[in-house]
Amino acid sequence: MPRKADATQPTAPETPARRSPCPVACALDLFGDRWTLLVIRDLLLGRSRFKDFAASPEGIPTNILSDRLTRLLESGIVSQVPVEGGKRLAYELTEKGRALKPVLAAMKEWGLRWEEGTQVGLESRS
Amino acid sequence: MPRKADATQPTAPETPARRSPCPVACALDLFGDRWTLLVIRDLLLGRSRFKDFAASPEGIPTNILSDRLTRLLESGIVSQVPVEGGKRLAYELTEKGRALKPVLAAMKEWGLRWEEGTQVGLESRS
DNA sequence: TTTTTTACTTGCATTTTGCAAGTCAAATGA
């Protein structure tokens, strides 16, 4: 009798399983780390290419960046679109991703108010 | 000639140094991980004791909880107050900590809107 | 067609997690 290569249960394509039904906890399952929201910040600022994210002043390691972009694609926060007249792809926020703007805005306000020496603008090493 | 035990430079009491002046990045330096904002969520819900945070449905490991509470104290987001008529201390948000409410609120709204099956309430295992 | 640039991948060393199992003072109860 023919069989599939292995006998593991066909549980869904391996999303690590959420920790609780709390919307905050679920959100953190998707972007609760030191880098993901910085990539989303860059996307909200209009950046769209790997090198642009890598050039942000925080200096995200490229292997981490690669991993975070993959996850953001998987969770539907980011999508890829072909760059006009080329074969490369650019990243952009989906509606779900753009809906994070209030989160970033609140964090920005909090940082400006409570963390001495923070400021916006001037965001591009290289 | 008498000397201090070691010759390391007296650089400030070792706060890991921020990655950039961006307010979002600075905020993430303080609570950019999978657990810290859940502790703050619990505090906003009125919980104040170690065991209460540990009893939240996400099940934070106690060593991590201990570490996060220490950092939150160090960054001035949380403070400790004696429990009435006892020697134990309870945790509570400072003004700086309460100012994170809009961040949590935005994340909650986002989660409820975009993550299927999320819901508020029912937050207490044990 | 050669040279650059862009977008990643690989290989580690180090750090951070997560889990289970202590420890010990404070609160409770008999």
Place this chain on the structure above:
DNA sequence: TCATTTGACTTGCAAAATGCAAGTAAAAAA
């Protein structure tokens, strides 16, 4: 008062995630 029980942490790892520094390969530019 003294024995238990609870609360608040520590400790000890194994496993996973991070952070470099270097590669690599396809696209774009020269």
